[in-house]
Amino acid sequence: MDNSAFIHADEIRTRFSRTMSDMYRSEVPQYGTLMELVADINAATLDRDPALKTDLERTDDLERIDLERHGAIRLGTAEELSTMRRLFAVMGMEPVGYYDLSVAGVPVHSTAFRPVRDENLARNPFRVFTSLLRLELIEDETLRGEAAAILSRRGIFTDRALALIETFERTGGLDDAQANEFVREAVETFRWHGEATVDAGTYRCLNAAHRLIADVVSFKGPHINHLTPRTLDIDAVQAEMPERGIAAKDVIEGPPTRRCPILLRQTSFKALEEAIVFKGEASAEAGTHTARFGEIEQRGLALTRKGRALYDQLLASVRDEGGAGSAGQNYGVRLAKAFEAFPDDHETLRREGLGFYRYVLTDKGRQASAAGLDTSPMEALVASGHVAAYPIVYEDFLPVSAAGIFQSNLGGQEQRSYGSNASKDAFVEALGAPVQDEFEVYETAQARSVDAVREALRSSSQVSAA
Structure with a gap:
């Protein structure tokens, strides 16, 4: 095939992210309300701060604000993770970073698939935080074996999606018709299915072990559990969410409000309780499942290793106080006080080597x-x-924040004493490639x-x- 007929990976990624957004909006109507809220806040912020608008225009970041969103999925097997890596490669997305969430009682480890070069990020910065379930952290040996058997029987990709991935790998690209078909077939992997693949008893056992385990094991595929628009003022979004009928989580995860935003701040609305039908049940009486939610993010300066070490130290000093994490009394006030030790002007941040x-x-x-x-x-x-x-905008994630989002949307009592169980080598082996x-x-x-x-x-x- 003539290479000139190939559609650029950036364009395929854009088509995919827009299709995903449309699908999620139809599945979770409140996501549409969230998108409207974020668009309103962003417009008001730019009107109020012409200098910010000028800076975004100068750095080619303004047009991408409306495209900016990330998704999150949870996979069950090494084969699923490896194939997902190949699927995202069609869209120019590479695995960046290794995240161990078990330290926060969430039985997964993760990476983020995203574009890495400036020019590709400028065209479309879509990224997907991708977690792999760690079955070895299920204490009940019988349940662990049953979960593994259930996962081994499912196929989360359509035959045509797999064929198009192979075509891409063989020829080096996809033409326009193939790219459109790839997007249609790939999106099917992320679609919500209200029919569980397990019976009610098995679901209850999995749910008792951890709600996230039930979410990964009990369904046909890794339904997208949230999409995340980017806001320029997350504090305004947090304050406005209740006015739009959206139940916001209690605190914003990440650093406090600053003149010079750093890293990533995130909030979300509470997970939906959705009707499901269990396998083998003839009655129309449905059960319910809680997993999917809406998230909002504000991105700031990417920190150097030195800057990140200072951030982690200050965050830990607040979260460890009383052992309450972000649920402690006056958390926001204490967080802001601690971060007075973190420089808040770009000249100092740059000269002291704290940011990129x-x-x-x-x-x-x-x-x-x-x-x-x-x-x-x-x-x-x-x-x-x-x-x-x-x-340089931070394009990645914060494990403590991700765990905080997970926990706030899994019922609030999901902390498990897994301790620190980082296993990067095992994750990379399952992935079939190194993480950057x-x-x-x-x-x-x-x-x-x-x-x-x-x-x-x-x-x-x-x-x-x-």
Whole structure:
């Protein structure tokens, strides 16, 4: 096949994310209300802060706000995870980061499939937080074996989706008709099914072990359990949700409100109680299942290893106080107080090496003709106005926050004493590929921007010399 006929992975990802959004909106009507709320808050924020709008336009982030969303799924077997990696590869999404949620009593470990290069993120930053159930954390050996047997009998991908993945891997791409068919077939994996694949007794046993275990094992496939729009003011969204008839979780996960947002802040509405029919039951009397919810995120500066260490230290000092996590009294006040120790202006954050920044030539830099600027220290170029530094947006996740979202939507009593059971090697083996280190991804992005500045200045000097 002529490679020129192939549809770019970014375009396939965009088609997929839009189709997923439409499907989830039809399945969970409150998601539509949430999207409208976020759009209203974003518009008001941009009207109120023209400088923010200008910065977003300058960094190509403005147009992507409406596209910005992430999803989350939970898989049951290594084969499912490996095939999901191949499915996401069709859309240019790679596994970044390893997250052990067992430390917070959630029996999964996870990665995030997402685009990694700036140009691909700018076109569509859609990402999917993907968790793999850890059956070894089920204490009841009989139940563990039964869960494994149930999962081994299901196939979560359509035959045609698998065939199109193989076509992509064999030829290097998909044409327009194949891309559209791939999206239609791939979305079926994420669709909600109200019929359980287990009987009521088995469901109750799985649910008693952990609600998330029941969610993964009891259904035909890994229904998308939430999609997440990106807001520019999560505090305003949190305050407005009740006014729109949306029951918000009690606290926003992540760092406190800041002048310079960092990492990721998340909130959600409470999980829906949805009717299901159990296998083998002839009566129309349905049971219920609680798993799917709505989430909102606000993304800020990606932190360096040094910055992340300080963040983790400050967060732990608040969450560990009294052992209550984010449920403790006056949590928000205590969190804000602790984070007074974290610099809150970009100049300090950058100079102290706490965050990652993208360097670009200013108009003054582009007009510069003096030789030698290309070898000047980057700090000197920023100080002289030849170069500007813009925060690199954090594209990944925070395990403590993810666990907090999970727990708030699983009934509030789901903490299990799993301790820390990180098993990255086992996860990578199941995945069938290494996961990228998120810090290295940001380091590379920052380094590419520095190289681009240097090259532009060298070219400018050569033109001047000629």
